[in-house]
Amino acid sequence: MREFKKKARILLVDDNSEHLRGIKELITLETNYDIVGTTTSANIGINLVKKYRPEIVIMDVNLPEKDGLQAIQEIEKLGLDTRILVLSGYDDSDLIFRAMKIGARGYVLKTMSSAQLVYAIDEILAGKFYLPSALSSRFFDYFQQSFREENEASSEENLLTYLTSREEEVLELLTQGNNYKGIAGKLFISETTVKTHVNNIFQKLQVNDRTQAVLYALNNGFGKKVRAKISA
Numbered sequence: 001m002r003e004f005k006k007k008a009r010i011l012l013v014d015d016n017s018e019h020l021r022g023i024k025e026l027i028t029l030e031t032n033y034d035i036v037g038t039t040t041s042a043n044i045g046i047n048l049v050k051k052y053r054p055e056i057v058i059m060d061v062n063l064p065e066k067d068g069l070q071a072i073q074e075i076e077k078l079g080l081d082t083r084i085l086v087l088s089g090y091d092d093s094d095l096i097f098r099a100m101k102i103g104a105r106g107y108v109l110k111t112m113s114s115a116q117l118v119y120a121i122d123e124i125l126a127g128k129f130y131l132p133s134a135l136s137s138r139f140f141d142y143f144q145q146s147f148r149e150e151n152e153a154s155s156e157e158n159l160l161t162y163l164t165s166r167e168e169e170v171l172e173l174l175t176q177g178n179n180y181k182g183i184a185g186k187l188f189i190s191e192t193t194v195k196t197h198v199n200n201i202f203q204k205l206q207v208n209d210r211t212q213a214v215l216y217a218l219n220n221g222f223g224k225k226v227r228a229k230i231s232a
Contacts, residue, residue: 008125009054012038013045013071014087015063019110023058023087026114033121040064042071049075049082056124059104061088061095069098076103083124087117093138096131100139106130107139160222162204170197174210175217 010033014020020038027033036052039045042063049057057075061068072084085106086099096107105124108117109132116132123130131139163171166187173183180198184191198210207213216222 007032007034008056008121009034009036009052010121011036011045011048011052011054011057013040013042013057013063013068014038014060015040016060023117026117027121030114030118031121042066042068046071046074046078049078049080053080054082056121057082057084058087058121059084061086061090061099069102072099072104073102085120085124085130091135091138093141096135096139100129100131107135108132109135159205160217160220163201167197167201167204170194171201171213171217171222174198174201175214175222 010027012020012023012035014023017040020040024035024038027035036054037048039048040063043065045057045059048054059068059071063071068086068088072086075082075084083105084103085108086104087108087110088095089110091109099107106120106129108120108130112132120130120132169187170183173186178186180191180194183194187194198213201213202208205213205216207216
């Protein structure tokens with residue numbers, strides 16, 4: 001006996017009209033949920049969400065006009081209590097991760113059994129997230145990999161925060177191609193002082209020479225940041 005007595009409203013968005021009919025028939029036969037609309041268009045789907053405020057949208061990823069990920073983001077911005085279950089033909093780890101990251105509550109493949117789709121709907125209506133075991137391990141592997149990459153990027157970025165204001169000025173002039181004498185003249189300091197600042201920059205950025213320091217700065221958008229800081 002099903003836990004949910006109330007007729008939850010469901011909206012179906014899929015680029016294949018035949019698949020839409022099949023999912024509608026399945027949900028109608030296997031559940032007591034109410035299909036409030038079906039569409040092959042992401043834009044029409046968003047408008048139907050505004051009109052009917054369904055509890056669940058079953059969303060395909062491959063859609064005309066705009067893809068399912070864009071549609072999910074727009075639906076999330078509406079601030080309604082609408083939960084999105086992605087029903088896709090793609091089992092790409094990056095796609096699953098991005099869909100869940102921007103607001104999807106579950107992800108099911110079109111090749112999976114009808115019972116699994118119904119179970120996913122039940123779980124999401126109960127306030128849970130749902131990923132079948134075949135996808136969950138891949139999702140978490142990808143999540144851990146992305147987390148590590150973000151931490152490594154943050155770690156590299158933090159090296160620039162160790163620079164003093166004067167060292168930032170010296171590094172900026174280095175990226176512009178100035179030699180030590182030119183930097184000294186522009187900053188009204190001696191060449192010896194410039195060399196001291198440059199050596200400090202090398203140590204803080206963990207590089208061995210001027211070329212590596214300049215490449216590091218450019219790869220991390222340093223020049224743009226300094227110019228924004230100066231103009232602020």
